[in-house]
Amino acid sequence: MSVPVNAMPDQQLIDGCAANDRRSQEQLYNWYYNPMMALCFRYTKNQEDAIEVLHEGLLKVFRNIKEFDGSKSGLYTWVHTIMVRTAIDFLRRKKMKTVNVDWNDSNEPSIQPEAIIDKSAEEILFFLKQLPVMSATVFNLYVIEGYKHKVIAEMLQISEGTSKWHLSEAKKQLATCFKKYNILNGTK
Amino acid sequence: MEQNNNIYGEIINSKFTHLLSADKNVTWKGMKELLDKEIPQKKKKKWLFWFTTKTGIIAIILFTLCASAASVYFGDSPDQQEKEAAIPVKGIPKELKPEIITLKEVSINNNNAREIVKIRPEKKRSSLQSTVENTCNKTLIASSETHEEKVNDITVEERMDIKASMSIVHAKDSVNAPAVPSRTPEVRKRAF
Numbered sequence: 001m002s003v004p005v006n007a008m009p010d011q012q013l014i015d016g017c018a019a020n021d022r023r024s025q026e027q028l029y030n031w032y033y034n035p036m037m038a039l040c041f042r043y044t045k046n047q048e049d050a051i052e053v054l055h056e057g058l059l060k061v062f063r064n065i066k067e068f069d070g071s072k073s074g075l076y077t078w079v080h081t082i083m084v085r086t087a088i089d090f091l092r093r094k095k096m097k098t099v100n101v102d103w104n105d106s107n108e109p110s111i112q113p114e115a116i117i118d119k120s121a122e123e124i125l126f127f128l129k130q131l132p133v134m135s136a137t138v139f140n141l142y143v144i145e146g147y148k149h150k151v152i153a154e155m156l157q158i159s160e161g162t163s164k165w166h167l168s169e170a171k172k173q174l175a176t177c178f179k180k181y182n183i184l185n186g187t188k
Numbered sequence: 189m190e191q192n193n194n195i196y197g198e199i200i201n202s203k204f205t206h207l208l209s210a211d212k213n214v215t216w217k218g219m220k221e222l223l224d225k226e227i228p229q230k231k232k233k234k235w236l237f238w239f240t241t242k243t244g245i246i247a248i249i250l251f252t253l254c255a256s257a258a259s260v261y262f263g264d265s266p267d268q269q270e271k272e273a274a275i276p277v278k279g280i281p282k283e284l285k286p287e288i289i290t291l292k293e294v295s296i297n298n299n300n301a302r303e304i305v306k307i308r309p310e311k312k313r314s315s316l317q318s319t320v321e322n323t324c325n326k327t328l329i330a331s332s333e334t335h336e337e338k339v340n341d342i343t344v345e346e347r348m349d350i351k352a353s354m355s356i357v358h359a360k361d362s363v364n365a366p367a368v369p370s371r372t373p374e375v376r377k378r379a380f
Contacts, residue, residue: 020229022220029219033212038204055219059226121203144201 009075018066025062032058032076036083038121042140043087045129057086084145088155091133119178127177131170138163139170 009031016024036057040050060082068078116124128136137156141147142163147155149163156163 020227022223022229025223026216026220029216030212033215037212038201042204051215051218054215055222058219059222062223062227116199119203121200124200124203144204 011070014065014068014075017062020062028061029058032079035076036079039080039083040087041125042128042144043084043091043137045133049090053083053087053090056090057083060086080145084141085155088137091137094133119181123181127174127181130177131173135166135170135173138166139174142167 009028013024013027013031017028033054036054037050040053040057041047044050044053057079061079064082068075119127128139131139134156138152141152141155142149149160149167152158152163153160158166
């Protein structure tokens with residue numbers, strides 16, 4: 001079932017999930033499977049871990065869907081936030097290494113958008129998997145999810161400077177990977 | 189959620205959305221197991237619809253069979269009733285005849301016995317019994333016609349005769365029998 005990411009399932013479905021109805025839960029699972037699985041893939045190293053995070057996150061969703069307030073935010077945003085936090089909890093359990101460093105914004109490298117547009121999702125995923133877990137997480141949170149360094153620092157229980165440093169490291173490594181890839185494939 | 193901080197954030201996000209991953213129908217089974225373990229569904233009250241289950245259907249069939257078997261063995265079948273009706277009856281059974289009871293009222297002072305003749309009312313008869321009785325009456329009437337008398341139609345004179353004969357019999361009994369049936373020690377000794 002291909003569903004627009006921001007499309008909202010009807011209230012009846014939400015009520016069914018709140019009533020612990022398996023059919024409604026299955027429909028909601030199918031509704032958000034693709035975007036949430038993609039999210040989980042970005043934070044984890046393999047498919048098994050991604051599925052584990054997905055199920056753990058959706059279990060939280062089904063448990064707390066009664067408390068969901070549609071007037072405050074959309075269901076997608078609410079589910080997305082829960083999934084991100086679940087992924088971070090998962091990584092914390094896996095004991096990802098954290099190093100506190102002071103980082104200067106002026107030294108932050110940049111990646112050209114064209115370098116990413118040319119790549120397929122599988123290729124980008126492959127490059128992200130080459131990054132250290134913490135750097136990949138900060139990259140995900142900052143670049144893809146759009147969180148600020150302050151929020152990321154709170155989420156990952158690190159300093160803002162460390163968050164910036166991880167982002168810089170991620171970008172550096174990705175730029176190197178893209179260069180190597182372009183050389184191997186004979187492209188710019 | 190805040191705005192994406194870089195231009196390629198959205199590009200990556202859209203690419204990842206269409207990323208082919210594990211079959212969701214397969215992964216749902218795992219999710220369902222997890223849900224059953226963590227948030228089990230409340231069991232519905234199935235006892236109302238127990239008869240829709242296999243066990244219920246089998247129980248109903250067994251009960252019906254037992255009930256029908258019992259009715260065959262212990263109940264009167266229509267054939268049996270017909271057979272019973274066809275049996276020739278020679279006379280009116282004792283149970284169906286009106287009984288004549290003689291009661292004795294004894295006064296101690298006068299040493300006189302007074303007889304009261306009561307005819308016990310006929311018992312309530314079932315349709316079968318009344319059928320049998322009617323048949324018997326008809327038979328008797330048929331047999332009595334040869335002797336030019338009817339059993340059922342007893343005249344007043346005949347009844348008086350019967351009463352008189354009965355009073356004679358009872359009077360004899362009352363003379364022979366002690367007025368008060370006392371069981372003194374002397375009488376007991378005599379009896380031994």
